[in-house]
Amino acid sequence: MTEPTHFPTLTRRELFRSGLVTVTGGTLAPMQRSLDASAGGRANIRGGAECVVVLNLVGGPSQMDTFDVKEHPTTPEDLDIRTTKLGPRWPYGLLPRTAEILDDLCVVRSMGAWETFHNLAQYNMQTGHPFNASRAREIPSIGSVIAYELLEKAEETDFLPPFVSMNYPAGAVNGTLIREGFLPSSSAPLTLDQRKGGNMPFFIDEREMPRLNRRLDFLRTFDSSRSLRGPGVSKLFSEWDYFASSAERMIKSPRMAGIVELPVQDRERYGGSPLGDVCIVARNMVAARVGARYILVNQGGWDHHGAIYGKQDATMEDPRQRGGLYKNCGELDPAFAGLASDLKRLKDDSGAPLLDKTLVMVLGEFGRTPGELNDIQGRDHWPAVRCGAFAGAGVAGGRVIGATDAQGGAVTDFGWHKNRLIYPEDVTATIYSVLGIDWTKKLPGAPSGRAFQYVEPMSGTDFIGSTEIPELFA
Amino acid sequence: MDFERSGYDLRHLLKTIVTSSAYQLSSFVPGEYDPAHDEYFARHIVRRMSAEEFWDAVQQSTGIFEEFRVKNDDDKFSYVMQSRFNHDFAASHKGLWNLLQDWGQTDREDPPHRRPSMVQAASVLNHELILERVKVREGGRLDTLLRGPRGRSNREVVEELFLATVSRPPTESESRQAEGLLASHRDQGAEDLLWALLNRLEFVLVQ
Numbered sequence: 236m237t238e239p240t241h242f243p244t245l246t247r248r249e250l251f252r253s254g255l256v257t258v259t260g261g262t263l264a265p266m267q268r269s270l271d272a273s274a275g276g277r278a279n280i281r282g283g284a285e286c287v288v289v290l291n292l293v294g295g296p297s298q299m300d301t302f303d304v305k306e307h308p309t310t311p312e313d314l315d316i317r318t319t320k321l322g323p324r325w326p327y328g329l330l331p332r333t334a335e336i337l338d339d340l341c342v343v344r345s346m347g348a349w350e351t352f353h354n355l356a357q358y359n360m361q362t363g364h365p366f367n368a369s370r371a372r373e374i375p376s377i378g379s380v381i382a383y384e385l386l387e388k389a390e391e392t393d394f395l396p397p398f399v400s401m402n403y404p405a406g407a408v409n410g411t412l413i414r415e416g417f418l419p420s421s422s423a424p425l426t427l428d429q430r431k432g433g434n435m436p437f438f439i440d441e442r443e444m445p446r447l448n449r450r451l452d453f454l455r456t457f458d459s460s461r462s463l464r465g466p467g468v469s470k471l472f473s474e475w476d477y478f479a480s481s482a483e484r485m486i487k488s489p490r491m492a493g494i495v496e497l498p499v500q501d502r503e504r505y506g507g508s509p510l511g512d513v514c515i516v517a518r519n520m521v522a523a524r525v526g527a528r529y530i531l532v533n534q535g536g537w538d539h540h541g542a543i544y545g546k547q548d549a550t551m552e553d554p555r556q557r558g559g560l561y562k563n564c565g566e567l568d569p570a571f572a573g574l575a576s577d578l579k580r581l582k583d584d585s586g587a588p589l590l591d592k593t594l595v596m597v598l599g600e601f602g603r604t605p606g607e608l609n610d611i612q613g614r615d616h617w618p619a620v621r622c623g624a625f626a627g628a629g630v631a632g633g634r635v636i637g638a639t640d641a642q643g644g645a646v647t648d649f650g651w652h653k654n655r656l657i658y659p660e661d662v663t664a665t666i667y668s669v670l671g672i673d674w675t676k677k678l679p680g681a682p683s684g685r686a687f688q689y690v691e692p693m694s695g696t697d698f699i700g701s702t703e704i705p706e707l708f709a
Numbered sequence: 710m711d712f713e714r715s716g717y718d719l720r721h722l723l724k725t726i727v728t729s730s731a732y733q734l735s736s737f738v739p740g741e742y743d744p745a746h747d748e749y750f751a752r753h754i755v756r757r758m759s760a761e762e763f764w765d766a767v768q769q770s771t772g773i774f775e776e777f778r779v780k781n782d783d784d785k786f787s788y789v790m791q792s793r794f795n796h797d798f799a800a801s802h803k804g805l806w807n808l809l810q811d812w813g814q815t816d817r818e819d820p821p822h823r824r825p826s827m828v829q830a831a832s833v834l835n836h837e838l839i840l841e842r843v844k845v846r847e848g849g850r851l852d853t854l855l856r857g858p859r860g861r862s863n864r865e866v867v868e869e870l871f872l873a874t875v876s877r878p879p880t881e882s883e884s885r886q887a888e889g890l891l892a893s894h895r896d897q898g899a900e901d902l903l904w905a906l907l908n909r910l911e912f913v914l915v916q
Binding site: 414420423424425426427428436437439447449450451453454456457459460461464467471472474475476479481482484485486561576676 | 721736738741742743744754755769807810811824825826827828829830831832833834835836837850870883885886887901908909910911913914
């Protein structure tokens with residue numbers, strides 16, 4: 236007999252009628268697919284990579300002080316700009332450790348941005364699409380598309396979702412950029428934060444495990460609403476149940492502690508900053524091969540409108556305390572170099588370096604104004620030049636693509652077959668391509684009624700035409 | 710009109726709204742329901758609690774409150790809904806601030822996001838701040854119920870915990886399940902029950 240209630244309970248009959256696959260205890264297996272895809276079939280799919288790690292320099296790094304360094308009358312001497320053995324000039328004072336791994340890096344100096352406002356430019360980077368207010372809620376970010384594509388290949392032992400984002404403001408407007416859009420919840424990111432005390436409710440002291448198991452056992456029979464499904468039932472029930480099951484899987488995995496563990500000597504090598512810490516986590520995720528495929532690592536604070544060279548008169552021992560580029564580069568340099576060199580050192584089962592199958596990139600959303608500093612000793616937004624560096628997954632290192640004028644304000648040599656700026660859409664296509672995903676694919680049935688194409692041509696004709704960047708690779 | 714006639718009495722307006730049948734609709738409709746009717750608000754649309762609602766509900770349910778201070782002021786407050794800016798307590802309550810960020814709290818310049826996520830689900834299951842609150846702790850609800858001067862039967866404890874979390878009495882079978890939990894180890898059972906009630910979708914999702 237059913238009890239009279241005004242809240243959800245699940246009777247046996249409803250259970251069978253709703254056609255459940257499992258009653259809770261879900262896994263990371265993909266939720267049912269209902270989207271019929273069509274591929275453009277024009278793309279040349281590269282493949283070869285298992286993971287992509289993006290170091291996202293939020294705020295827009297100054298190209299002429301970092302990867303495309305230029306000497307101005309105002310350039311501080313301690314940037315220590317010298318010529319590397321490979322040719323390009325390099326700011327040894329800011330990026331000394333990165334200088335040591337130049338053999339593995341392809342530095343790109345001819346990227347550009349469409350947008351000059353952070354959120355719009357970041358959106359463009361995160362989704363590979365221009366911001367369109369009427370579609371923003373349905374457009375998934377790159378990581379979610381990758382999750383949607385690669386979950387099918389997930390192993391039984393995987394306990395991380397394919398899309399992981401770390402140190403990105405979760406609640407602020409930027410945080411809403413990173414989402415699955417109209418794709419199923421299984422494409423949603425796992426968002427971890429190591430700043431301000433961190434947010435990692437994913438691991439548990441072994442001694443507390445029996446308590447958790449006891450409680451979960453009780454909850455399973457106690458909360459029948461978890462298994463509510465059906466046309467009249469809000470999607471939120473299945474979504475929450477899915478997320479809770481995935482979280483449970485992570486918490487219960489004996490290998491989770493090894494993923495988020497930060498050994499003292501590693502912390503020292505990676506710089507001991509929030510960025511360094513999540514780069515260690517990223518390395519652990521790549522090395523463990525437990526499901527993470529697109530790992531977005533974020534570092535804020537690159538928006539150096541003022542005091543870009545920090546406090547020059549300071550007698551601080553740690554240059555990072557000076558602020559400005561000293562702080563950002565001081566954190567980035569050991570973290571990025573540590574990550575890239577560890578991935579090169581660590582081998583997979585076949586004895587090949589992990590870096591061979593991992594594309595690592597570091598870049599921001601736009602560049603900064605060239606020439607003299609502004610009134611408050613900073614530099615403002617500049618979309619005409621954007622710089623960055625790529626490594627791994629077949630990228631030919633020890634090279635530079637593109638060149639700019641004396642001030643770093645305009646690209647003089649694009650250095651690739653398209654002979655135009657490299658846009659976020661091209662980088663997006665490259666990410667999909669190395670992971671073996673057809674970036675011309677279209678998914679119909681977005682709520683707006685329009686199809687979602689992974690990477691759209693940037694113009695109606697081939698005038699601009701998005702493409703992957705073959706010049707990066709050997 | 711009604712509002713105007715009442716002399717713009719906000720209390721009256723609020724009462725009219727919350728006692729209306731439209732407001733009181735459940736998200737569960739007996740019989741067949743066409744989801745297309747959601748557009749007309751033919752039933753309550755299920756939503757996740759906002760960050761502030763969630764945390765204040767956890768405090769209210771467990772009876773264990775934080776104390777926040779207004780920046781540059783002597784004022785204190787206990788409900789995060791009362792804060793002017795989330796940065797009011799970003800420094801003093803780092804863990805909680807992080808938790809609320811994961812639940813989509815914003816600085817109120819931007820609309821908060823209402824999507825569920827893996828981190829949110831994990832936080833109700835395993836966040837330190839939640840685990841601390843479901844303990845029998847001095848001054849907390851469990852402490853009052855189990856150790857209070859008025860001895861309560863297990864049935865009464867179960868009923869009070871249901872009312873304090875999901876705002877309804879338990880059904881017969883729920884009551885049996887929950888009382889079974891309290892029967893052998895009373896404190897541990899009550900803690901487990903409170904944890905399970907916070908983890909019921911009924912608590913997190915407004916239905």
